[in-house]
Amino acid sequence: MNPLLADLLQVLRLERLELDLFRGESRDPGHHRVFGGQVLGQALAAAYATIENRGVHSLHAYFLRAGDPDHPIVYEVDRSRDGASFTSRRVVAIQHGEQIFHMSASFQVQEEGVDRQGVMPDVPGPESLPDMAVAVEEMKKKAPDRPRPFIAHDRPFEFRPALLPDPTAEVPREPSMRIWFRAVDRVPDDEVLHRCLLAYASDYYLLGTAVMDARLAVGPKNLQMASIDHAMWFHRPARADEWLLYVLDSPTSSSSRGFARGSIFSRDGTLVASTAQEGLVRRRKPEPAA
Template sequence: MTNPSPEALAADLCDLLTVEEIDTDLYRGRRIANGQGHGRVFGGQVIAQALQAAQQSTDAPKVAHSLHAYFMRPGNDDYPILFRVVRDFDGKSFATRRVIATQKGLPILNMACSLQVPEDGLRHQDAMPDVPPPEDLKSDVDVRAGMVDSIPERFRAHFTRPRPIEIRPVAPRSFINPEKSEPRQDSWFRISAPIGDDPAMHRAVLAYASDMALLGTGTLPHGVNWMTHKLQSASLDHSLWLHEDFRADDWLLYTCDSPWAGHARSFNRGKIFSRDGRLVASVAQEGLMRLRE
């Protein structure tokens, strides 16, 4: 079976993240097409679709600058997701939306989103880490292909499946023999092909990708992962702040750290930089990290 092209993967992700308005303040996010889902809905998909619902319910020129979400139940890839938007506030400068995502009549995610009319102000930011450029690094696809023979058969299809987000880790880690290391990792990422100029879609793609590295960062000091240990992990909440304009089809650097873990939870943070060194987004997440030996 031939793998889909990068252009097809990118187009399918944009289609997935385009929510359909079915009534006033009621939207439907489609499920992954052609039976390509993996059982549980990826948390970044729910966040990105909820963000799209909030963005579609708000008139320009207000743009999303922050969101805060709680996961309550795992989503099911077999069903679409409904998003109910509550318009809590519409001011001259800011608007606030609540979004409730449901499946089969049950809420799976609650999200609050704030949107602002762009304006200038005082500026400062953290510096971007000094890391090799993406052109000097192997793609995650190549890294995985190099170790696929060591992966248990039952994991191989999931491990090697084509992905719409291209990732180039600065320091690839072993999925078979994870070693304890500092709870920090850096990786470049972008959507696999150009996606046009709609800034709302670029924000949705970044929101989708922002859920891809955080949980793994919390496992690094412990030398465990979901493939080698009976590790139960899931996102519990997710916060994203959008600072600057960016393109999700240009390389972005995601630098993550985990300052604390305990009580079957880990706390993880991320900073996302553009290639020219601008801090374009910040992320924070608490996740379930439970060993069941």
């Protein structure tokens, strides 16, 4: 297996300390704080460890403090309710004696009902599109004086953008992006694992879309950015190692907060999940002259 993906699967394997208490490893994605998707995926794995025969259908989380990538995170699960059809869990992530994150998640038994959805946008297939790193370099060539809105890193997921902003055009007032993604290697057939991986990957590019206009205007170094919350709804099963299309847009930004929402479709056009996130987008004050 690809070593980056193998390491991610290791990160999602939590150590059980007590009945409802777990510990997870941390990783540094390159900016000296824990990636929000890691905490989401681990918290969901902790909640799943207290549940049988029910699938997550929604989660709502808040990022309270930056996570320290050099130390593990402890997850405490509160068994809020076990109903006939729905189960509710609350998970608190603790590091250095302080809460850094909390999440509420709801799980449901499998039921039949009305099945409808919106239509997936018409975009080129992933095979015809370049990797994100190549796309970012092409943007830089077209507009060398404009800051790049995204930075490409080695990750356990591969990304191929179907829609990025035109670097030569005016800064978009309502930023949007469409990007194909999948795990870089095959993942075991475990629906719980695939949903935890999907939660992990859902944190990519949500805040990036919300701050795209600011990054294109002033550059990422002049911005203070941090995720505030994250919501996700799981509509239908999906595999994280098969191509998924993430359709993102940011309809509003105000009071130093940017808001973005996303829809995740499988290759055949099935809507498998929806997301929403608000994040801090604050322009840094210039340092006083010496």
